Amino acid sequence: MLSILKDLYGAAILFFYYIKWLIVIGVPLLYFQLDYKHNIIMDILWVWCIILIIKDFIYKFVFKKSYCDSNSCSAKKD
Numbered sequence: 001m002l003s004i005l006k007d008l009y010g011a012a013i014l015f016f017y018y019i020k021w022l023i024v025i026g027v028p029l030l031y032f033q034l035d036y037k038h039n040i041i042m043d044i045l046w047v048w049c050i051i052l053i054i055k056d057f058i059y060k061f062v063f064k065k066s067y068c069d070s071n072s073c074s075a076k077k078d
Contacts, residue, residue, distance in 0.1 A: 016049065019049075020049040020053060
């Protein structure tokens with residue numbers, strides 16, 4: 001059971017890492033340009049992607065943290 005949850009968690013991380021910008025831009029296009037019916041699941045998904053994008057900006061520009069440590073990054077600092 002724990003293995004299945006780990007697989008689902010990993011799949012969710014990959015999904016949101018690659019798809020969040022498409023969802024943030026695409027959902028308003030669906031609603032306002034293509035007259036797509038409002039869906040609560042899509043609204044929640046859109047808000048969640050907005051939160052993830054804000055978190056990425058805060059980590060990158062406010063805290064200036066990297067997702068890798070100094071030994072594993074390809075760019076070496078002198």
